[in-house]
Amino acid sequence: MQPITVLDTQGVALAAANVDTDQLIPARFMKEPRSVGYGQFLLYDVRHDAKGTPDPAFILHRSGANDAEVMVSRRNFGAGSSREAAVYALVDFGFRCVIAPSFGDIFASNAVNNGMLPAVVEEEDAERLLAALGDEPAPIRVDLEAQRIRVAEVEVSFSVSPVWRTKLLNGWDDIDLTRQHADTITRFAADYAQTFPWAAPRPQAFDLIGKG
Template identity: 75%
Template sequence: MKPMTVVTSLGVALPAANVDTDQLIPARFMKEPRSVGYGQFLLYDLRHDAQGEPKADFILHHPEAGKAEVMVSRRNFGAGSSREAAVYALVDDGFRCVVAPSFGDIFASNAVNNGLLPAVVTEEDAEQLLAALGSTPGAITVDLEALTVSVGAVSVPFTLSPVWRTKLLNGWDDIDMTRQHTDAIATFAHQYAEQFPWSAPFPPDAALIGKG
């Protein structure tokens, strides 16, 4: 994954609560391989009318929205089913961070594992950011080192698990998190083998020793 420190980009406001994973990517699109690009399916039923025509006033259809890397929304973002494709849709559409007062637990975990920052702010601060962005994409800065989100004169703190913060700052996955303890693991394995030599498995050809 790409390391993240500061994201300075355009941000878009999605002033809705309970944006669930079926809204983020409707189930009917999950039969498609990811190679087609899941970004085209992001929020599809909110972006289009019943006839499948784009809603011109929807924020993601704004001419500048394609440059946005940050989305600000309301509470309970990513609730619903555990489909990781919801995160794929956001990432494939260019988003690197979603700011909201709360997230679905599985969605947040999937987000971090795919390099997408789920930044948790208070409901009051979310409303400030939404108001500052308004109905058009606007400049926004997300500082993962300082744990702040800023739009113009509005700057608010956000929270994130320290482990998730470490993963995103370094672009690490779970295997990388384990590898940072390689020396300690090797030391433990050596000491354990010396203390409990009887616990080590026999070599594959042990049964042949003394025969022939």
């Protein structure tokens, strides 16, 4: 995964609470293969009318929105089902960070595993960021090392799990994170084998099972 240190990019405001995973990607689109690009399905029913006509006033249809890598929203973002496709839709659209006062637990975990930062801010700070962004995409800076966000003159702090922060700063997945402890794991395995030699499998035993 691509590491995140500082994002100097465009941000968009989605001033809504309880944006659930079915809004992020309606279930009917999940039969499509990921290779088609799930970004086209992001918030589909929110930004289109019943006939599928795009709402030109919606933030993702504004000029410059395709360059946005950061979305700011309200509390309980990503609640609902555990569908990882909700994260795929955001990532495939181009987002690398979502900022909100709270997230669905599974959504946040899926986000990190796909290289996207779920940055938690206080509710009043979310409102300040939403107001600063306004109705058009606008410049935003997200500094994961310092855990600070800045839009125009508004600057706030955010929180993220230390383990998730380490993974995102380095572009690591769970396997990469485990590999950082390879020496400790090797020492433990050697010590365990010496302390409990009887617990080690014997190849001869498997041979006898096969012959039986």
